Amino acid sequence: MAGHIPREFIDDLLARTDIVEVVDSRVRLKKAGKNYGACCPFHNEKTPSFTVSQDKQFYHCFGCGAHGNAIDFIMEYERLEFVDAIDELAGQMGLEVPREQRSGKSPQAKQASAEQKRDGYELMEQLARFYQAQLRQNPNSKKVVEYLKQRGLSGETARDWEIGYAPADWDGVFKAFGHTAQQQEQLLSLGMLIENDNKRRYDRFRDRVMFPIRDKRGRVIGFGGRIIDDGTPKYLNSPETPLFHKGLELYGLFQVKEAERKPKQVVIVEGYMDVVALSQYEINYAVASLGTATSREQLQTLFRLTDKVVCCYDGDRAGREAAWRALENALPLLKDGIQLRFVFLPDGEDPDSLVQAQGKAAFEQIIDDAQPMADFLFQQLTARVDMEQQEGRAKFANLAAPLISKMPDGIMREMMTDRLCQRLAMPRAKLERLLEDADKKTQPQHKRTPVRTAIATLLQHPELGQTEQVKALHGIDAFADITMPGVPLLKRLIEQTIAEPLTTARLLERWRETPEYSSLAKLASWELHVDEESCEPHFFDTLEKLLNMFVEQRTELLLARARENRLSAEEKQELQQLLRERQQIETTP
Secondary structure, three states: OOOEOOHHHHHHHHHHOOHHHHHHOOOOOEEEOOEEEEOOOOOOOOOOOEEEEOOOOEEEEOOOOOEEOHHHHHHHHHOOOHHHHHHHHHHHOOOOOOOEOOOOOOHHHHHHHHHHHHHHHHHHHHHHHHHHHHHHHOOOHHHHHHHHHHOOOOHHHHHHOOOEEEOOOOOHHHHHHOOOHHHHHHHHHOOOEEEOOOOOEEEOOOOEEEEEEEOOOOOEEEEEEEEOOOOOOOEEEOOOOOOOOOOOOOEOHHHHHHHOOOOOOEEEEOOHHHHHHHHHOOOOOEEEOOOOOOOHHHHHHHHHHOOEEEEEEEOOHHHHHHHHHHHHHHHHHOOOOOEEEEEEEOOOOOHHHHHHHHHHHHHHHHHHOOEEHHHHHHHHHHOOOOOOOHHHHHHHHHHHHHHHHOOOOOHHHHHHHHHHHHHHOOOHHHHHHHHHHHHHHHOOOOOOOHHHHHHHHHHHOHHHHHOHHHHHHHHOOOOOOOOOOOHHHHHHHHHHHHHOOOOHHHHHHOOOOOOOHHHHHHHOOOOOOOOHHHHHHHHHHHHHHHHHHHHHHHHHHHHHHHHOOOOOHHHHHHHHHHHHHHHHHHHOO
């Protein structure tokens, strides 16, 4: 269903939801003091470190770091996208999810933007049909059909994948769809036309076999075009457009999901033709990464769909470099139970040619025999150093430690660490210190500052915003002049918690689509090192420290300006007032 889910509905959904019931229906919880606990469903562990807070409506695992509200839990546990998780949660409560257009600068602007996108999807669908018609009707169609037959594709397969043909003319699409200036602008924005320096506009795709690219919802968002005769580039993809972001999409993903909701595995291959050819042999679990290195976002999408991803690349240098980039992007996602494997095909072979020459069973055997991630990682690092030399082993350790440190805590990381110990003949304690150092370099550390402490406390106890003391500070705009990093964010959180009573889950949800969300989610799981009864005085002590720090910094700045005779009359008065306040603080017993 199209449309944006209103923020008010999401907030109301979370207000109606009890996260304890949501989690307990999937993972048996036990009462543990004020909260509930269990072994974490997101990594293997023997001692429970997964906790669910009914007050905060928030879960957190102290083992692997997983955290979030009820929506996050549904997304992670059921491997659903955000919108699908909302639908799932609302369905459990018998609620219908409303949709509306996203707000922009004005309702009119927002409606216009939404209409442009809808028109864009409709136009891309029309273009896909146009290219399919050209495959049947164009004077060059015999040549194209013959090419597809030579590649081993049947007419049924070409039809199922909606394969088409872009005419060799410079203006085939231009003439068919660019009748007005507005239509031409739309074709330009969708990447279907190119405008040169002389303002001449012409078709981007010419004399190419065309593969429509569909998003997860089945909408055509772009095209891939393969040259038929000799020429360059061999493959030409749609550029980045308002509809198409190649680092997020995967060719064939929609078809994989249509074939099986929860496939046992997904194979990543390099080309459109590979995906199509494999499907002809009933291998309906292949996707292609659209000519770029497989991104973290693409891998994350796949790991929500399946537990096992196999990267199938050429065995040449380029193929192994692509595999290495995929491995680096995947490491932070490799929770226990997730498998990443690699296959490198012989020179001159690709999945298309191999499956046609050897058949389905042989290809699937190659996939079953794929190299585990750990083997590939250690193999590649070993090739870079001389393990017979002490210096080489030291370099090996320094190369491996940052990679292992990217992995989530769990059994897989433990096994990788053990394997590295054996490889280096290094005591476990020494290697763990090396990994800790790597952790500090690869993972941003949130230093405990008064601002972060105040934000973390307010996130975990948003009821503090309803206290008279916070309302009074907000009323006099006590932080108006403070320019410290993080203070504007703290002010906005205070405003939100004053406006209405909120739980941690509902407060965080309002920041989901912002750049600050990731950091706020981590701060919501911070260990505050104070008991529940002390949180309120601790929070106000922290705010007082912030105010005192500002007074001190402002005083020193004005004193420095005074020494240079650069104070205005207003600044002189301000300095005198600040000095009086400093003296009062220093003399107060």
